[in-house]
Amino acid sequence: MHFSFSKSDRSRTMAVGSQHSASVDHLSKIAASAGITINGDAPWDLRLIDDKAADRILAQGSLGLGESYMDGQWECEQIDELISRLLRHRIDEKVKTASTLWHVLRAKYINNQTRSKAWEVGEKHYDLGNEFFRDMLDARMTYTCGYWDQATTLDEAQEAKLDLVCQKLGLEPGMTVLDIGCGWGSFMRFAAERYGVQCTGITISKEQAEYGQKMCEGLPIKFVLQDYRDLSGQYDRIVSLGMFEHVGRKNYRTYFEAARKNLKEDGLFLMHSIGGLYRDHDPDPWIHKYIFPNGEIPVIGQVADHTEGLFIIEDLHNFGADYDKTLMAWHANFEKHWAKHAPQYSQRFYRMWRYYLLICAGSFRARDNQLWQFVLSPKGVPGGYRRPKL
Secondary structure, three states: OOOOOOHHHHHHHHHHHHHHHHHHHHHHHHHHOOOOOOOOOOOOOOEEOOOHHHHHHHHHOHHHHHHHHHOOOEEOOOHHHHHHHHHHOOHHHHOOOHHHHHHHHHHHHOOOOOOOHHHHHHHHHHOOOHHHHHHHOOOOOOOOOOOOOOOOOHHHHHHHHHHHHHHHHOOOOOOEEEEEOOOOOHHHHHHHHHHOOEEEEEEOOHHHHHHHHHHOOOOOEEEEEOOHHHOOOOEEEEEEEOOHHHOOHHHHHHHHHHHHHOEEEEEEEEEEEEEOOOOOOOOOHHHHHHOOOOOOOOOHHHHHHHHOOOOEEEEEEEOOHHHHHHHHHHHHHHHHHHHHHHHHOOHHHHHHHHHHHHHHHHHHHOOOOEEEEEEEEOOOOOOOOOOOOO
């Protein structure tokens, strides 16, 4: 096929090419300050397949970086390390965009986690397919950070985390436990089998509730498809693992009020959540658009503010670095089983999901994100709370 260009066409082509080249040069200077070479040979270097990716990254920041990868415009052998280096050197601060500002204002002034919006993440993320998640996660299907203190495998790390939670809560046979955001019920199964407790779990994912109930057959466990704002009952213990990230700052007080209302006076509440470093942080626009709609991670001060007068913070434990190992293990499982799921999903989905797991691993490696476990009591444990020695 033959194309002919007029002089004006050639001029426009040269101008566009020059623009892309200038963008690549500018991006190269920014990346170099983090030890990253554009089109370099190191495994964490970003290699451009299409120079237009540089324009998208500079114009849209995180959203442009993620979408241009999904579109195959750049490659990187170790995306996790690329992101870790970018965050450690605060490169995200150098690429601020109008899109970033919009997400900051949106989180600050708009309630993105109303009753109607709360169900979106279940439909768009957790209902992707039980078999898909079963192949990616550990044997118990635990979709939260593992505890790698003495563990060497993903299964060991998740069992260690579940046992850590049970011991922090001081579970005893016959206790009643509420799990807010119970997923497929991994914690409830573990607690019922190992500690003899009765569990009720709430979730906003229909797929999780149906699949989880089947896996918990024969155990004193009940799944309820319900928003936390509609909770009623009295429980000896409450646990919430990896659900607070979906609550949103406009609803933090409502969330803790719901937990307090449903917890007995001498009870304990363990809240496990990803956390950020800055109160007015930027909700990531790519994660919001493609992975967790309406999600937001808190800072410690927000938890303290919204538990005031409701709970005493008995214990705070940060093992965020363990999420790096957990996410890399999930990524290894995802890659191992992708051929099985490829016919059901697109290549763009593959790049999106791979990117999600690896950028999150990089963010925890850079210590830009944290993982907290709070142990809360309504009036204070008599004589003081003691974290169990493990």
